[in-house]
Amino acid sequence: MTLAEENYLKAIFHIEQETGKGASTSSISKSLNTRAASVSDMLRKLAEKKLISYEKYYGANLTNKGRHIAIMTIRRHRLWETFLVEKLNFGWDEVHEVAEDLEHIKSDQLINALDTFLGYPELDPHGDPIPDANGNWQKIDKKTLSECQENDQGTIVGVKDSSAASLKLLDKRDISIGSTFKIDSIESFDHSIHLNIGDQFLLLTKKLADNIFVSIVQQP
């Protein structure tokens, strides 16, 4: 597995997830910032290696083998992002590029020890799920807090408006990235939200809730 191959598989994985279909040449080209001609070339090679199934002019689909590699790459990426934020005090918006490099270091001993060191986290700093060593992960749903329903529970993963004022207000209410919550009730009149967050009980206006991204654990 070369670095470039891993990046292609990861891109195809994300496109498959988002669209529910195969990945077209142009979608991959856009996602990786390479020319369509280069993508065609690489798709041919990946198909030869049985990492994707590929019909000329009709895009690519991961095989089980290819999907497994993509998932393990995503696992490494998200574990490193978690490390950078939790241990090295990076901001959650500063981690992506460095993790993009770290993810390509393929040592099971390294990545499993890192997982243990971090306490087997299930979500990364952006609220995306971290696949475990077997490639399984928690299914989650990302949306704004105002789109949630009563009894939903999840984690705060970001804010729409990351201006100082907005962050200050959240800070004042003791809400931070990573806080977990459960929605108690929603007022139908003004859509204000009552919720338990950390160990406190809070009331949030719709306007504030609109500004908060959360990831909701999918109830089985």
Added chain:
Amino acid sequence: MTLAEENYLKAIFHIEQETGKGASTSSISKSLNTRAASVSDMLRKLAEKKLISYEKYYGANLTNKGRHIAIMTIRRHRLWETFLVEKLNFGWDEVHEVAEDLEHIKSDQLINALDTFLGYPELDPHGDPIPDANGNWQKIDKKTLSECQENDQGTIVGVKDSSAASLKLLDKRDISIGSTFKIDSIESFDHSIHLNIGDQFLLLTKKLADNIFVSIVQQP
């Protein structure tokens, strides 16, 4: 800076340190496990970029620019080795290859945060000095404990015979990799050594001292 270029500069640095002279094509070829022809090629390129001075048939010497890159690569390598041993519980003999990959990730934010996280260590798990952010490091001298003199102080960095029996004996005496010591006196009759190690006072036979590698801080 590509990965290959960094590896060449690092190899030349180590050869310069060991021999006190420039690095010949064959010495680099041996150290990197590449053919001499490939080395000639790369030396030409590194010289064009002013990272080494190079006279055909007479080997290579680092320029200040090239040396700085080599030292920063070594800094990254040794910080990662320290991280692997201290935080991820790798054995000191299991870290090299993984660190060989990690060292090529060039983010000052990453490496300086890692340095802080580790508490600005001065020696790596093998007792080799870690250059600081300015490229300076503690001068040390690696030898066996039996070669030391009275008043020498340093750190235990390894054992010659790493069999279970040998490690068991050291364990029994509470001597481990990373322990710091100061030599109190040496018996001229049987060369046995009295030393302070950790917070205890110990007597070691010459035979045991022969088996222990230490790194001695060079007194200014």
Added chain:
DNA sequence: ACTATTTTTTAGGCAAATCTAATTATTATT
């Protein structure tokens, strides 16, 4: 249904880093 537009692929090149084989320079030996 036919043409225009968009997407994808092929063809041909380039740079990095390696290799083998052949050549040239340096060093050692008699």
Added chain:
DNA sequence: AATAATAATTAGATTTGCCTAAAAAATAGT
């Protein structure tokens, strides 16, 4: 000092991953 042995370099190929330009296929618009 001439030659043998060793070391280093050049020449020519290969692989990976990208590019541009041109051709071919699929899709969209009337």
